[in-house]
Structures are given as structure tokens and as C-alpha cells.
Amino acid sequence: MAKSNFIKLFAALFFTVGLGSIGGLFTAPEITTWYAGLNKPAFNPPNYLFAPVWTTLYILMGISFYLIWKKHPSPVKTAGVLFFLLQFILNVCWSFIFFKQHLVGFAFIEMMVMWLFILFTINEFRKLSKPAAWLLVPYIGWVSFAAVLNFFIWKLN
DSSP, rough: OHHHHHHHHHHHHEEEEEHHTTTHHHHHHTTTGGGGGGGTTTTTGGGGGGHHHHHHHHHHHHHHHHHTTOOOOOHHHHHHHHHHHHHHHHHHHHIEEEEIIOHHHHHHHHHHHHHHHHHHHHHHHHHOOOHHHHHHHHHHHHHHHHHHHHHHHHHHO
């Protein structure tokens, strides 16, 4: 791997894992307090599962982003990167809305918008790199599950 590609890969991983962990700053203090007091559906995973799942997803997202970043400039690349950045911002904002602000219904609506931007990202990435698109499939799968969980928590509370 060329040195410039290694730097891009490291930067992409640092970006996704590093900035993705910002959501954890809003989440962690609320897990044993506010979140513990919520009514949750029977399919709610144990709390210890969320951090490793999100870390894995952020790594996959970083690799996916890197595969697109190293491509030559094009309108498709620009659109894909824009969609990626928008969904990523929405991802971080969701943690703030749900865990810090306790706006469970609004968080669900925001997650639906995020889900659409993940889908748009996958579609644009697919045009440039099928592996980059496939690396985002576990992410949209988990966000789909999280959206259902968010919806049920909203309805139960």
C-alpha cells in the first residue's frame, strides 16, 4: 500500500471511530440513569453489546470511506462523500437527541432521515466500489434494528 493510501486509511478510520465516539459522550452517562429507567421491549440487547457493535461499524464505515476517498474526483464521488458526511452527522446527532435531550420520538424521526442518507450513500458508493457499498450493509442493518428499538421505546414510554 502506498504511503499516501495508508495515511488516507488511517485518517478515515480516525475520523469515523474518533468522531463516532462523540456519540458515546452523550450516551455513557445516561445508560445507568435515564436509559435504565425506560420501558424497553423484550428484544432490547444488553447494554454491553452496543459499544463493540458501534466500534465495529465505525471501522467498517472508515474502510468504506477510504475506498471511495482514494478514487479519482467525479460527480458520483462528490455525491457519495456528501451523503456519507450527512448521514455521519445525523448519526452523531441522534445520540445527542436521544440520550442527552431525551427526545425519543424526535430521535426516531431523525433516525429515519439518517437511514435514507445511509441508503443514498450505499447507492453512490456502489457506483464506484462494490466493496465500499457492501461494507455499509451491516451499518444500515444495525440502524434498521436500532430504529425499530427506538420506535418501541418511544411507544412504551
